[in-house]
Amino acid sequence: MAGASFPTREAVDFVVVGSGAAGGVVAKELAEAGHSVVQLEQGPHLQAADFRHDEWGTFNNHDLTWSHRQGHPQTFRKSADETATVRDRVCNYAHNVGGSSLHFSGNFWRLRPIDFMEASARGTIAGTNFADWPIRYEELEPYYTRVDWEVGVSGLQGPWDPPRSRDYPCPPMPVKGSDVLLERGARALGRTAYPAPVAILSQPHNGRPGCIHCGFCLGFGCEVNAKSSSMITMIPAALASGNYELRTHCTVSRVETDASGRASEVVYFGEDGAEQSQRARAVVICANGAETPRLLLMSESPRHPDGLANSSGFVGRNLMFNGYSEVTGLFPEPVNAWKSIPATRVVHDWYEIDPAEGFYGGGGIDGRHPVRSGTPMESALASSMLGGPTWGAEYKARLREEFNHTAAFDGHTTSLPLDSNNITLDPEVRDKWGRPAIRCTYMDHPDDLATMRFFMERSVEMMEAAGALQIHATYPEDGQTNSSHMLGTCRMGDDPATSVIDRHHRSHDVPNLFLCDGSSLVTSSRGQPTMTIMALAFRAAEHIDRFARSNEI
Amino acid sequence: MRRHILSRRALLRSTLEALPRSAIALSMPAILAACSRAGQNQLDGIGLQLLGGEEAEEFAAIADRIIPPDNTPGAREAGAVHFMDAVLGDQRERELQILRDGLEELQNRANAEFQAASFSALNAKQQDQLLREIENTDFFATIRYLTVAGMFALPEYGGNRDGVGNELIGYEPRSVWQPPFGFYDEDYMNRGGQ
Numbered sequence: 001m002a003g004a005s006f007p008t009r010e011a012v013d014f015v016v017v018g019s020g021a022a023g024g025v026v027a028k029e030l031a032e033a034g035h036s037v038v039q040l041e042q043g044p045h046l047q048a049a050d051f052r053h054d055e056w057g058t059f060n061n062h063d064l065t066w067s068h069r070q071g072h073p074q075t076f077r078k079s080a081d082e083t084a085t086v087r088d089r090v091c092n093y094a095h096n097v098g099g100s101s102l103h104f105s106g107n108f109w110r111l112r113p114i115d116f117m118e119a120s121a122r123g124t125i126a127g128t129n130f131a132d133w134p135i136r137y138e139e140l141e142p143y144y145t146r147v148d149w150e151v152g153v154s155g156l157q158g159p160w161d162p163p164r165s166r167d168y169p170c171p172p173m174p175v176k177g178s179d180v181l182l183e184r185g186a187r188a189l190g191r192t193a194y195p196a197p198v199a200i201l202s203q204p205h206n207g208r209p210g211c212i213h214c215g216f217c218l219g220f221g222c223e224v225n226a227k228s229s230s231m232i233t234m235i236p237a238a239l240a241s242g243n244y245e246l247r248t249h250c251t252v253s254r255v256e257t258d259a260s261g262r263a264s265e266v267v268y269f270g271e272d273g274a275e276q277s278q279r280a281r282a283v284v285i286c287a288n289g290a291e292t293p294r295l296l297l298m299s300e301s302p303r304h305p306d307g308l309a310n311s312s313g314f315v316g317r318n319l320m321f322n323g324y325s326e327v328t329g330l331f332p333e334p335v336n337a338w339k340s341i342p343a344t345r346v347v348h349d350w351y352e353i354d355p356a357e358g359f360y361g362g363g364g365i366d367g368r369h370p371v372r373s374g375t376p377m378e379s380a381l382a383s384s385m386l387g388g389p390t391w392g393a394e395y396k397a398r399l400r401e402e403f404n405h406t407a408a409f410d411g412h413t414t415s416l417p418l419d420s421n422n423i424t425l426d427p428e429v430r431d432k433w434g435r436p437a438i439r440c441t442y443m444d445h446p447d448d449l450a451t452m453r454f455f456m457e458r459s460v461e462m463m464e465a466a467g468a469l470q471i472h473a474t475y476p477e478d479g480q481t482n483s484s485h486m487l488g489t490c491r492m493g494d495d496p497a498t499s500v501i502d503r504h505h506r507s508h509d510v511p512n513l514f515l516c517d518g519s520s521l522v523t524s525s526r527g528q529p530t531m532t533i534m535a536l537a538f539r540a541a542e543h544i545d546r547f548a549r550s551n552e553i
Numbered sequence: 554m555r556r557h558i559l560s561r562r563a564l565l566r567s568t569l570e571a572l573p574r575s576a577i578a579l580s581m582p583a584i585l586a587a588c589s590r591a592g593q594n595q596l597d598g599i600g601l602q603l604l605g606g607e608e609a610e611e612f613a614a615i616a617d618r619i620i621p622p623d624n625t626p627g628a629r630e631a632g633a634v635h636f637m638d639a640v641l642g643d644q645r646e647r648e649l650q651i652l653r654d655g656l657e658e659l660q661n662r663a664n665a666e667f668q669a670a671s672f673s674a675l676n677a678k679q680q681d682q683l684l685r686e687i688e689n690t691d692f693f694a695t696i697r698y699l700t701v702a703g704m705f706a707l708p709e710y711g712g713n714r715d716g717v718g719n720e721l722i723g724y725e726p727r728s729v730w731q732p733p734f735g736f737y738d739e740d741y742m743n744r745g746g747q
Contacts, residue, residue: 055706055707177734177737213734214727215730335737337734339730381701393623396620399721400722400723403724404722
């Protein structure tokens with residue numbers, strides 16, 4: 001299905017910037033509702049047949065995530081008094097149709113009702129921008145269910161899970177040895193490991209096949225389309241609508257506004273490097289929590305001197321990475337955690353850490369392979385994670401043992417929104433198009449670090465209870481320097497002074513500019529945000545369509 | 554505290570500022586073609602494209618101490634140097650320079666401590682002693698990284714010949730698996746999910 005073709009000098013109803021978890025949903029929904037839509041994507045339109053079990057290309061050449069090797073440097077610093085330097089990995093995301101939904105691990109935890117109202121439930125936290133969301137779980141629930149069914153999620157409702165209006169379309173994925181061990185450790189301590197909800201099909205659904213458990217999942221595109229990416233679930237439907245044009249290899253540099261202050265066109269570099277511009281009646285930016293604020297900041301003008309939609313000064317602020325901890329155990333029998341998907345069980349007993357601990361936080365623990373991808377080269381590079389030499393005869397002996405006989409219990413945790421953690425434009429470094437590079441400034445809040453440590457300790461206890469022969473525990477105690485989760489940088493809120501978009505994803509400043517992606521989140525989730533990003537996108541599209549129909553844009 | 558792999562990578566590339574000339578889409582058809590050529594060259598006994606014969610022999614000797622042969626092949630036999638030869642030509646000028654500078658320094662040590670003209674001329678014990686002396690250098694981190702990567706990369710890149718890396722760790726390159734995947738999930742199923 002080739003889709004439609006629109007002239008650039010005539011305004012389409014919508015330009016959607018980015019085709020990832022949010023952009024794919026928004027574009028498909030608006031196109032199916034009858035609006036003309038041009039979607040601009042900086043990467044290629046890859047298909048299942050393009051994906052291979054190539055670790056060198058994936059993790060070292062950054063084929064999907066790009067880096068300075070592809071002309072897209074990013075810089076990092078821990079605080080504003082440092083000069084940021086170019087790093088290999090800072091804000092990681094996949095540059096292709098489908099965005100990071102193509103290469104993610106598909107953990108699709110819903111938020112719980114508490115996530116939307118945590119500040120009022122437990123109190124605000126001094127020195128942070130911790131706040132309630134302007135919407136509640138009940139408002140988002142129907143869209144979570146649409147994601148379950150239209151995108152495709154496998155799982156099993158647990159007694160403590162948030163209420164749902166419809167069952168999962170697919171049963172949970174088969175349990176892996178690493179998660180049997182997690183369940184064993186949890187049960188011994190009176191905790192509960194429950195089937196993890198994932199955006200990976202356990203059986204055929206919507207014309208796509210079930211997972212074949214190849215093991216090359218996190219970081220890789222799915223070779224059989226069992227992973228529920230935007231690329232395979234949304235884009236084909238958008239193309240079939242007849243109202244939708246997908247332009248790949250198009251890198252947006254600016255959103256222009258007209259004399260009345262409304263967004264009027266989107267300027268981009270085409271594959272050949274020529275600058276072009278698409279006129280639009282409205283613009284939806286779904287470029288992710290790093291690129292969306294970057295684009296707004298690059299779109300400064302005399303009318304918007306601090307960047308577009310930034311009268312609050314909140315564009316780029318409140319960046320939240322989510323935290324993590326990793327605890328590896330060696331077991332006597334083969335675990336083979338490198339097969340199948342990353343995680344099949346999760347322990348949510350510490351969704352909210354008891355305030356008596358003296359810090360704010362919460363999260364979940366799932367069982368995995370000790371390297372997140374679970375793949376041979378990454379594993380060998382990381383050995384000997386349990387200690388011992390990293391080369392020579394003993395290293396070789398450890399390689400034989402550790403790839404198959406290890407499991408990891410990984411914590412996934414909250415981050416607090418802070419002014420000091422943010423996305424800005426690097427004053428020196430530019431990308432291949434001459435655009436200022438993303439400059440990321442980030443240092444985990446002390447409560448976030450305490451939360452990671454707390455989860456590491458709980459994982460160690462469960463690892464001991466599971467019978468591990470040897471244990472290695474770690475968390476980024478010096479602060480994280482990169483993430484695949486870029487959240488909160490254009491937060492949603494009722495007050496234009498402290499948020500960038502309203503509860504319907506409309507910019508407070510520019511009436512025909514909408515933002516929807518990880519940047520919209522008010523709080524960080526418990527470390528698995530994509531399900532919520534997609535649910536927000538379905539909801540945003542419904543409101544945007546309604547505004548368009550009632551001439552309210 | 555981060556994993557060794559992350560800090561090592563950060564070390565390798567944190568100061569890279571230069572913008573590359575070309576945009577690569579996926580799996581670099583060009584480099585993969587070069588790598589396939591390297592793999593084929595190795596099988597055909599044809600020489601290397603980038604590395605000189607003498608330095609290649611030295612790198613192979615070092616690689617073989619990082620993953621030494623025992624009852625299974627070491628990194629030399631796995632073709633680690635052919636992997637290096639293929640990937641170092643793809644925008645990795647900095648790593649190549651680190652390797653060449655580090656080798657010169659290592660050879661000076663071999664000469665000073667053992668009056669040997671090359672690293673390869675030393676016995677295994679002497680080689681290990683020298684490598685232990687330099688194991689915290691950029692040079693060692695780089696060649697260790699490339700040796701291990703070459704041992705486990707897709708064989709098309711020139712290393713992991715005949716899948717010897719896969720065999721070493723018990724990885725079977727298949728596309729399709731069915732549960733049970735290992736001992737513990739099989740045991741769990743046999744006991745009815747307990």
